[in-house]
Amino acid sequence: MRKITVGFLGCGNIGCGVWKLLHEFEKDLQHRSQVAFEVKKILVRDISKKRDEMIPAHLLTTEPKDVTDDPGIEMIVEFMGGEEPATRYMLRALQMGKTVVTANKMALALNWHLLQEAAQKHNAGLYYEAAVCGAIPIIRTTIDSLQANRIETMMGIINGTTNYILTRMSQEGSAYEDVLRDAQRLGLAEPDPTSDVEGYDAAYKLSILSSLAFHARVPFDVVYRQGISQVDAKDIAFGKELGYTLKLLAIAKREENVIDARVHPTFIPHEHPLSSVNGSFNAVFLHGHACQDMMLFGCGAGSAPTASAVVSDMLYAASRETPRHPTFRNTNALAENLEVTNDWHCSFYVRLSASDRPGVLAHITACLGNEGISIRNLMQRDAVDGHAQIVLITHNAGECAIHKALEAIDPNEAKVESMIRVEGK
Ligand code: NAP
Ligand code: HSE
Numbered sequence: 001m002r003k004i005t006v007g008f009l010g011c012g013n014i015g016c017g018v019w020k021l022l023h024e025f026e027k028d029l030q031h032r033s034q035v036a037f038e039v040k041k042i043l044v045r046d047i048s049k050k051r052d053e054m055i056p057a058h059l060l061t062t063e064p065k066d067v068t069d070d071p072g073i074e075m076i077v078e079f080m081g082g083e084e085p086a087t088r089y090m091l092r093a094l095q096m097g098k099t100v101v102t103a104n105k106m107a108l109a110l111n112w113h114l115l116q117e118a119a120q121k122h123n124a125g126l127y128y129e130a131a132v133c134g135a136i137p138i139i140r141t142t143i144d145s146l147q148a149n150r151i152e153t154m155m156g157i158i159n160g161t162t163n164y165i166l167t168r169m170s171q172e173g174s175a176y177e178d179v180l181r182d183a184q185r186l187g188l189a190e191p192d193p194t195s196d197v198e199g200y201d202a203a204y205k206l207s208i209l210s211s212l213a214f215h216a217r218v219p220f221d222v223v224y225r226q227g228i229s230q231v232d233a234k235d236i237a238f239g240k241e242l243g244y245t246l247k248l249l250a251i252a253k254r255e256e257n258v259i260d261a262r263v264h265p266t267f268i269p270h271e272h273p274l275s276s277v278n279g280s281f282n283a284v285f286l287h288g289h290a291c292q293d294m295m296l297f298g299c300g301a302g303s304a305p306t307a308s309a310v311v312s313d314m315l316y317a318a319s320r321e322t323p324r325h326p327t328f329r330n331t332n333a334l335a336e337n338l339e340v341t342n343d344w345h346c347s348f349y350v351r352l353s354a355s356d357r358p359g360v361l362a363h364i365t366a367c368l369g370n371e372g373i374s375i376r377n378l379m380q381r382d383a384v385d386g387h388a389q390i391v392l393i394t395h396n397a398g399e400c401a402i403h404k405a406l407e408a409i410d411p412n413e414a415k416v417e418s419m420i421r422v423e424g425k
Contacts, residue, residue, distance in 0.1 A: 001030060001034055001035070001036050002034060002035050002036070002318065003035075003036045003037075003038060004035055004036070004037050004038070004074055004075055004314075004318050005038050005040050005072055005073050005074050005075070006037050006038065006039045006040065006073065006074070006075045006076075006077060006314070007039070007040060007041045007042070007043070007066075007067035007068070007070065007073040007075070007076050007077070007093075007098075008039060008041070008042040008043065008067070008076075008077050008078075008079070009043050009064075009067060009068075009076060009077070009078040009079070009080050009086065009089055009090075010042075010043065010044065010078065010079045010080035010081065011042045011043075011044050011051060011055060011060075011079075012079070012081075012191075013052075013079075013187040013303050014079040014103050014130075014303060014306045014307065014310070015042070015077075015079045016051055016052040016053040016055075016303065017302075017303030017304050017306060017307035017310075018077065018079070018307045018310045018311060019039070019053045019055060020052075020053050020303075020304075020307065021304065021307040021308065021311050022037055022039070022311060025311075029311070029315070033315050033318065033319065035315060035318045035319075037075075037314060039059060040059070040070065040072060040073050041059060041061055041066050041067045041070060041073065042055060042059045042060050042061065042067070043061055043062070043063075043064055043066070043067045043080070043089075044060055044061075044062065045062065046062075047060045047061075047062060052303075064085070064089050064092075067089075067093075068089050068092040068093045068096060068098075069092070069096060071096075073098065074098060074099065075098060075099045075100075075101065075314065075317065075318075076089075076090070076093040076098050076099070076100050076101070077100075077101045077102075077310060077314065078090055078100060078101070078102040078103070078104055078107075079102070079103045079104065079130075079306075079310070080104065081104060081106070081190065081191045082104075082106060082107070082191070083106050083107050083110050083111070084107075086102075086104050086107045087107045087110070087111045087114070087115070090102060090107065090115055091111075091114060091115065091118050093124075094115065094118040094119045094122055094124045094126065095118055095121075095122055096122070097122045097123065097124050098124055099124055099125040099126075099127070099317045099323070100115070100119070100124065100125070100126050100127070101127045101128070101130075101310060101313045101314055101317060102126075102127075102128050102130070102131060103128075103130035103131055103306055103309070103310055104128075104131060105128075105131040105132060105201065105204040105205050105208060106195070106200075106201075106204050108128050108131050108204070108208060109203075109204035109205070109207040109208055109220045110204070110220055112208070112211075112217075112330060113217070113330045113331050113332050116325055116326070116330045117330070119323060119325060120323075120325055123322075123323065124323060125317045125320065125323035125324065126323070126325070127313040127316060127317050128208070128313070129309040129310075129312060129313045129316075130306050130307075130309035130310045130313065131204075131205070131208060132158065132205045132208055132209055133156070133158055133205070133282045133284065133296075133298070133300045134160065134282060134298065134299050134300040134301050134302065134305040134306045134308075134309060135298050135299045135300075135305035135306065135308045135309055136282055136283075136284070136296050136297070136298040136299075136300065136309075137296070137309070137312070138209065138284050138296055139208075139209075139212065140316075141296060142209065142212045142213055143212055143326070146286075146288055146291060148290055148291075149288030149289055149290045149291050150288065150289045150290075151213040151214065151254070151286055151287070151288045152253065152254055152255070152287050152288065152289060153251075153252070153253050153254075153285075153286060153287040154206075154209060154210060154213050154250075154251070154252045154253075154284060154285075154286045155249055155250070155251045155252075155274065155284070155285045155286070155423065155424075156206075156209075156249065156250050156251075156274075156282065156283060156284035156285060156286075157247055157248065157249065157250075157274060157277050157281070157282050157283050157284075157300070158202050158205045158206065158209070158250045158282055158284065158300065159196055159199075159201050159202040159205070159248060159250075159282075159300070159301075160183075160188045160279075160280035160281070160282055160299075160300040160301030160302070161180075161183045161188045161189045161190070161193065161196035161197070161201075161280070161301065162196055162197060162199075162202070162227070162228050162248040163247065163248065163277065163278070163279065163280060163281065163282070163300070164179065164182075164183050164186075164188060164279050164280045165179045165180055165183060165197070165228065166228060166231070166236070166246055166247060166248065166265075167278040167279050168182075169231075169233060169236060170236050170240065170245065170246065171278075173233065176229075176231075180193060180197065183196075183280075186280070186302065187301075187302055187303050188280050188301040188302055196227075197227050197228055197229050198225070198227035198229060199225040199226055199227035199228070199248065199263040199264070200225065200227075202225075202248060202250045202263040203220060203223040203225045203250070203263045204220055205250065206218075206223050206250040206251075206252055206261055206262075206263055207219060207220040207223055207261070209250075209252065209284070210223075210252035210259070210261050211326070211328070211330075212326065213252065213254075213286070214252070214254055214259065214335075214338070215326075215327070215328045216328050216329075216335030216337060216338050217328060217329065217330055217331060217332075217333070217334065217335050218252070218259065218261055218334065218335070218338070218340075219332060219333060219334055222261060222334055222340045223261045223262065223263060224260075224261065224262035224263065224264065224342065225262070225263045225264070226263065226264040226265065227248070227263075227265075228248050228265055231246065231265055232417075232418060234351070235349070235351060235418050235420060238349075238351065238379070238391045239267045239349060239420070241379075242349075242377055242379065242391070242393060243269055243270050244267035244268060244269055244270065244349070244422065245267070245268055245269075245270055245272075245275040246265055246266070246267055246420070247265070247266055247268060247274060247275070247277075248263065248264070248265055248266070249263070249264070249265075249266040249268070249274070249423065250262075250263045251263075251266070251423065253344070257337055257338055257339055258338075258339050258340075258341050259338055259339070259340055259341070260340065260341050260342070260344040261340065262344065264421060265420055265421075266420065266421050266422065266423050267349050267420055267421070267422040267423075268422070268423055268424040269424055272424040273285060273295050274295070274424070277297060280299065280300060280301050280302060281297065281298065281299060281300060282297070282298065282299070282300025282301070283295055283296060283297040283298075284296050342399060342400070343398050343399050343400045344398075344399050345396050345397065345398050345399070346396065346397075346399075346421050346422060346423050347376065347393055347394050347395060347396055347397070347421070347422035347423075348373075348393070348394045348397060348402045348419055348420070348421060348422060349391070349392075349393050349418075349419070349420040349421075349422050350391070350392050350393075350394070350402075350406065350416060350418070350419050351389065351390070351391050351416075351417045351418045351419075352364065352389075352390045352391075352392075352409070352414040352415060352416055352417060353387045353388070353389060353390075353414065353415045353417055354387065354388050354389075354390050354413065354414035354415075355386065355387065355388075355412070355413055355414065356383035356386055356387065356388045359413075360388075360413050360414055361380075361390070363409070363410065363413045363414070364390065364392075364409060364413070364414055367405045367406070367408040367409045368394065368405045370405065370408065371397070371401040371402070371404050371405040371408075372397070372401060373394050373395070373397040373401055373402065373405055374394065374395045374397075375392050375393070375394055375395070376392075376393045376394060376395050377391075377392060377393040378390070378391070378392045378393075379391045379392070390414065393422060402419065406419060
């Protein structure tokens, strides 16, 4: 039996889940892998805090060096969250030659190049399955099982909190704030839930996933991001009537050397496989030139599912003789062989509040027509206070063209209330 000494950076939601899994499943893990993990030190902010697990007091410390610099600790497992000081502590551990396993997509997406450089320089391992989609093995699937593919599209629900919120808003008509509070209570949300609802969390994950899928660094700052805090329940209801479900999708597409990478609320047809991914579940739908369509589905957030991925990384790291790193040039900039476009193509849902008088519809369709945009569906609701609700869905069109068309609409004729992208048809 090989013994591996471990230090934790953090012991909140995820840390307690990892502690629990390591202990309740200890015998099976040892039997299966011939590895015994011994947690020697745990860094926290507040030693006196009550935790979900009974952690022996002598293991807790508020001194980072007790974990990162202890030569008796071989592996560091990080679930503190945030960019700093987590990045600094992980860099220190790597410089000390320790293996690092992290669940922290923010620190990884923003500082991957620094972490990988330190890991390679000091021959240390860096593993991050838990950073993207909780329990779903999307990282190893992408880098191992799909090696023989040119991945052209990745489209996923990769944030559990927003999917939980949108599902309940859509199914129960619940208010946004109430559902967000429930997501926090369930331990799905980030320490700062703005990261979830404004799409940062999904954008960090998409930066990591698309870099691995395209074998080229796609930095966080090239990912277009729009969250769900401005979503209007009216649009969810109109979309439903027209056959669409609203999801916060993370989308990365590649055509030759041009990519788009974006996170935004998106309508998908009810019959699309991603449409039935509800609650805090995550799923990634991808297309590779050889494997064709594929979807991975599972628990994307929460203590036990995330612990499953963390412990699997610990075992994976323990089983490798040499550390494994991505082979692309990992710098902070977009890979030289790639170009990012903000003029992606999809359909668009538009809701307008229009004056209920002759010629208004003609004006709207002319503005769209001038940009070469054709309408697929159109619905008008009875006027309230002289204003009719017009909802339309376009055929495939360019992002720049729809913006130009909507800007051309005279606000005295019709006011654009919302525009939501539509994918999957
Ligand atoms: P959490 O409950 O807030 O736990 C954070 C832990 O880190 C706490 O134990 C805290 O100490 C400690 N900590 C934070 N800042 C510290 C500092 N400056 N010095 C020392 N200790 C510090 O957060 P969480 O939900 O477990 O998430 C942790 C990480 O896992 C994040 O990177 C998150 O993105 C990632 N993740 C979360 C989920 C999920 O479902 N929640 C899923 C996948 C990945 P105290 O306990 O003393 O406050
Ligand atoms: N806050 C994240 C989510 C945790 O809701 O998906 C999992 O990464």
